[in-house]
Amino acid sequence: MHDHCESIRETMTGFVVGELDTKLHAEVEAHCATCSACRSELEALRTVSRLLERELTAKSMPLELNAARRGQLSEAARAKAVSQRPSLESVQGTAGPRDASKRRTGLRWAIPLAAAAMLLLVFSFGLPTDRDSFDQMASVPKVTSPAPQEQALPPQDDPAIDPASLSTYGLIVPVSRDLEAERRSLIRIAKAREIFSNYEYPPAYGLPFDQGQFERAMPYFGLDGPAPYFEPTDMPMLAM
Amino acid sequence: MMDQTKAGSGFPADEFEALVRTHQHALLQYAGRLINDPVRAQDVVQETFIRYLNTPPEAADAEAKAAWLFRVAHNLSVDLVKTESRRGELLKQVVPPDPVPPVSNVLAEREAWERLEGLLQHVSVDQRAVILLFYQQGKSYREIAEITGMSMSNVGMTLHRGLKKLRPILEEDGQV
Numbered sequence: 221m222h223d224h225c226e227s228i229r230e231t232m233t234g235f236v237v238g239e240l241d242t243k244l245h246a247e248v249e250a251h252c253a254t255c256s257a258c259r260s261e262l263e264a265l266r267t268v269s270r271l272l273e274r275e276l277t278a279k280s281m282p283l284e285l286n287a288a289r290r291g292q293l294s295e296a297a298r299a300k301a302v303s304q305r306p307s308l309e310s311v312q313g314t315a316g317p318r319d320a321s322k323r324r325t326g327l328r329w330a331i332p333l334a335a336a337a338m339l340l341l342v343f344s345f346g347l348p349t350d351r352d353s354f355d356q357m358a359s360v361p362k363v364t365s366p367a368p369q370e371q372a373l374p375p376q377d378d379p380a381i382d383p384a385s386l387s388t389y390g391l392i393v394p395v396s397r398d399l400e401a402e403r404r405s406l407i408r409i410a411k412a413r414e415i416f417s418n419y420e421y422p423p424a425y426g427l428p429f430d431q432g433q434f435e436r437a438m439p440y441f442g443l444d445g446p447a448p449y450f451e452p453t454d455m456p457m458l459a460m
Numbered sequence: 461m462m463d464q465t466k467a468g469s470g471f472p473a474d475e476f477e478a479l480v481r482t483h484q485h486a487l488l489q490y491a492g493r494l495i496n497d498p499v500r501a502q503d504v505v506q507e508t509f510i511r512y513l514n515t516p517p518e519a520a521d522a523e524a525k526a527a528w529l530f531r532v533a534h535n536l537s538v539d540l541v542k543t544e545s546r547r548g549e550l551l552k553q554v555v556p557p558d559p560v561p562p563v564s565n566v567l568a569e570r571e572a573w574e575r576l577e578g579l580l581q582h583v584s585v586d587q588r589a590v591i592l593l594f595y596q597q598g599k600s601y602r603e604i605a606e607i608t609g610m611s612m613s614n615v616g617m618t619l620h621r622g623l624k625k626l627r628p629i630l631e632e633d634g635q636v
Contacts, residue, residue, distance in 0.1 A: 230617075230620065231616075232620070233616065233619050233620035233623050234601075234616045234620070237594065237619070239600070239601045239616060264627060264631075265623060265627070267630075267635075268623050268626055268627050268630055269623065271630060271635055272591060272595045272623075272626070273595050275572065275575070275576050275579075275595075276576070276591075276592065276595040276596040277595065277596065277598075278572055282485050283484065283485045283488040283489055283492070283498075284481075284484050284485065284488070285480070285484050285488070285502055285505060285506060286502060289502055289506045290480070292506065293476075293477075293480060293506065293509050293510070293513075294473075294477065296510060296513055297473040297476045297477065297513060298473055300473070300476075300513050301473050
């Protein structure tokens, strides 16, 4: 194939769909008038283009967001109107308007996090006995009952973690601002739970932590972004 | 239907709801086809509108708003495709992939969806995006460049390569 044919063919799709400037358009036209190989190439591209146009512009039923999502968006818009910052986390989960108690969902992630925090403390420092000693314990390495290496929380994705365990634990990975970061967080927590479930320890409720302590614990799990979102149905899983 | 309650303090909630009604079809169509999952497309489009609420585009004209919505939906969809393909490779080793939920109860529409999906699976996600924006959404090269962040010449080249990739497949089917 001639070099000129090669360069003409690179511009052929633009010619077919009418996106070439006048000069190039005329050049392709003139070339195809004299080159049968390029003419047949042009015809083939035209056919492909027509087929795609036909298939992709075929009439379909009007698509719309489902009623639950429209309700959530509506709620978010109203929340915005009263200067509340809306987010998917604050509106996802229920379809209709929510009552005041359901709005207080800031702690929904705290229990899974608490389980993970407790786990780290249990393995690293033994059972905590003093409500206010988290910082102190975290800063003083103890040598008693060291955590086995294989049970330490992974700093990054642990390839040994079975991703299927996410669904085993009922975790729902949301679509959110940073899917990859949330996925990593969920895997860490799933791993923590996996270890936790094999460890004899009282149920997750009654944990000796408060909200501020959870937040201070977050960096220990690499959770420096927004807290992961958990469906409310996920919560009973912790009552082991 | 959405609650038509008027927003109280300045934020035009009615205008937002009209925006949702105007653009939801095109965005769902585009995201659904790009990620090949009409259900997760609902997530993508909802998140797109949530982002519009949080950080609306500065430009006020309708065309700029539409371009902004498409850009966000495009980025979310591409991120999702890339994340899913990485995770999918891992998951495939232990569990079979979830079947794609049917796009419609109308048989002809389902067949059309599957036929086109069979074709579009042969092109890259960028080529798929450009093909969809051009043919499905009727966007120009300039608009596609704005949505995808490619240069206009790159849009033309991506479309060309996509069509070239599809040609032998259509020839095999006897359609070209």
